[in-house]
Amino acid sequence: MATIREHYNKKVCYFYDAAIGESYFGEKHPMKPFRIVMAHNLIMKYGLYKKMKIYRPYRASKEDMFNFHADDYVIFLKNINEGFISNEVKELTTRFSVGTKENDCPVFKGVFDLAQISSGGSLSAAANIVLGNADIAINWSGGLHHAKKAEARGFCYVNDIVLCILELLKFHKRVLYIDIDVHHGDGVEEAFFTTDRVMTVSFHRFGDEFFPGTGGFNDIGAGKGKYYSINVPLKAGLNDDDYEKIFIPVIIKVMEVYDPSVIVLQCGADSLAGDRLGDFNLTLKGHGRCVEFMRRYNIPLILLGGGGYTVKNVSRCWCYETAIALNTEIPDELPPNDFSRYFKPITKLHIKPEKVPNYNTPEYLDQCIEHVYETLRNIQSVPSVQFMDSPPLFMSPESVSRLSSIRTSTPDSVQSLSPNTVQSWSPGSVQSSPNSFQSSVNSNKSSIQADSVLEISSDEEDNTTDTISSDINSIQTTSTDSAIDSTIMTVSENEYYDDYF
16 A cells, blocks of 8 residues: 655656757647746756756657557658658548648647657656656656547647556556646546556546547446546636645545556646636646645656646746655746746746636535545455566666766756667567556557667766757757747747747
8 A cells, every 4th residue: 555755855857858849830839849948947947957867868769659559650650750741641641630620730840759759758757667766757748648549639649658658567567647637638548448457537627618528427447447547527717725625535545446556647737827728727836736745655656748838837837846856945936047038027936826717616526526436436456467577678777777867067058968879679578467458458569679779878877077968958058049049940939929938
């Protein structure tokens, strides 16, 4: 049974690739991956880098993605990475819901690169958790919970969360997935709908044709997975107090009944007040309370990003929750940073709730809690799995341990991560247990193939050099204006663009 420990330090590792900021969905598209660059800059300026190991993540290969996604879908994404659709793949756009007027997942240059960074970070987080290198692993580039097996959906192309959980299932009997994005975590729930080895718990806006329209009380799983999909459908205007009133009792009961050995927490920031697409009314403290509560459990924890479309608040949120993971208090006054003018006129870390009605009555919240309790009462005992031989990690333990951390001497400099050595690694012929998740839903194929390579640095972990990596963290060594120009590419600094911040 999981235990709670109030205040103690944990080993934290953090994954970041500055190239994420080069992904550009389009001028009028609400998804702005540059928010992760801004969050990272705040993390550096607050000095949080001193208290954790920072890694540039492994980039997932197409073979890694094959473990969940359909082969032809992944190959399609790779073929459109240059930002245009050739005649050979044009007929596939409707089938895969990419690049058509009817969907929200456009074709843009680097779309596959984005998927590689997001998925690679979550896979790297899983590997470090499995090997005991960290108690908490953070990948704010991840959390893309809407992507389906052969379909892009809700700004998500590859489901890094499912890939991460599949990796964890090789070594953990039960994985708990919690989603605090304003949108239902439909892609993750669907992937594990028929297994009892993953319990999904989603707190989300529901009703009034709110996207994606799933996640009602009756979505509880099927087959062996019946009662292992937990949904808490909420209404507009949810505030900090009510979120805490429903989150904590639900999670306490879930932990008591399911007793997971590892937790994945998707921290979508579109549940914050003032989000361009969400209509909850949470502050950073209310949102971060979920992270703080899960950190108290003496269980390995992976923190992932997700939604969030008011960029300046997203970056505030994930910086604040990085501090929570580190059990560190940071001042409310924002430090001078490369993007200070985008936070103005508010120069504080924390945001205020908006004056909007809260449609979640005490009676309705009690109904939600009772429904969850009723669902959990149908679980007779904690599911168990007998492991024979665990399948190999997607990379070898030696490779994971040799990943050099991006140790920083100042917030504006980052150690070079040039790949001095490149290692090719092929998994052995270890077979998974018949009771493993692969056999229950037949979706987890073999691990990384022999033609995939892992880029590693031979420098020792704490050997900080004066060499600055111009490709990985140029954003910290240039002026704000030139950084924006080089990263956002074709976006001009106009009133519309500023409005997203």
